[in-house]
Amino acid sequence: MSVTIALSEIRARARTIATEMGLDANQSVTIDNAAGLRSLLNHCLNEIFRRKASDQKFLRDITRNTAVAMTTGSGAVPDTIMREFLHFANFADNNGSLITYYNFAADYNSGQNFNQLGYCYVEGDNFVYTPPNGTATSYTGNLFVTTPTIPAITTSVTFPSQATADDVILMLARAIRAEEKFEIIDAV
């Protein structure tokens, strides 16, 4: 179940962990680094979600269903969707069609296609969807994309689960102490 946590609470929890792990908080060099914690939050979110998405055991922890409004077969890819993991995504339309996703349009356009399937790929910043027995412009309605998705940061963050929230906060605490490697970024 998703949980929504205020930014101030995320900072407070991370700061408390960072400053009280194995030392007197009064002696901590990070005691007043709230702005640093805020700056690191985006990166910790990315890192945790990428790590979880890369491990089948955790994939479901960070998978969310997003309704993308499609007009004549095209709809914007939301910023929160992690495009690099779209090959893990489930797609559905309003009609319950079976839909397959291609990373490259060439695979769809030049291959053998089947009328009972829908086909989807990303072109620029848009999903392009061809429904079963349809054309690339015949579908208007929602395209439901269930895929690893990073939560938006406003004055709070809605995490897909409590465990994921806890993991991000712990990474934030370790990151402000320079004890955390950002493995995915480092690997890119």
Next chain:
Amino acid sequence: MINYLEIKREIALRLAQLRGTSQSTLEASYTGSFGTALDGAEIPLSAIKDLILTTERELVQLVGNNAQHPARSQLYGRSVNLADLASTPTVSNSGAEFFGVFDSCADASNNRPCTWQPTQTIADIVDGAPTFFGTDYYYYNINGNFIRTTRTAVFLQGVAWNYEAQAALYDSDDDSPLPAGLAPVWIDGVSARAAQVSWIDNGVLSYYANLYEKGKADFNALAGMPNVPLASQEKIAG
């Protein structure tokens, strides 16, 4: 607090200014109205008042100079509300002069303490990307004559003392805000400054001056002791 009358009559006694030639008349002068207690031979009433108040001001300055001095509790004053980039104040919100250094800053709307941060950090939040960072940061910095803060309005705290107000309290035999234990040091300081040519013994002046200097040193030695609550401009928990 120290009652001014206590200081006045002790000064009069040490400078041999009390009116009277017998136990009963001396006692009456010592315990009675100060305005009629002096024999008037050497020192006018107003000069004693000036000496007492200027010495008090010096002791206030001593406390004000040290952001960690425990006696600041008795002398705290707060400034008017200040916006980011306002000039640092010279007087408190009640018009009392600030002495020495400010030791803390707090949000004007809720009194929450602000903590010391580099001006660059404050600029990042205030000028750079407040929509990214949000607004719940309680930071401040003093750069020369200007204050920087992430808050809408803050106030500074420091030692504040008002000469005119204390002069009025002196006249009414009311209290000084200095800590009671400092009375002997204060008396020594006034006595040491009572020099007039061909009147008072230099040895006595030197004696009081030495006592005064030692008293001030001891008083200032308290400065390392923790005070509650006391923020400082150094990086501390916050």
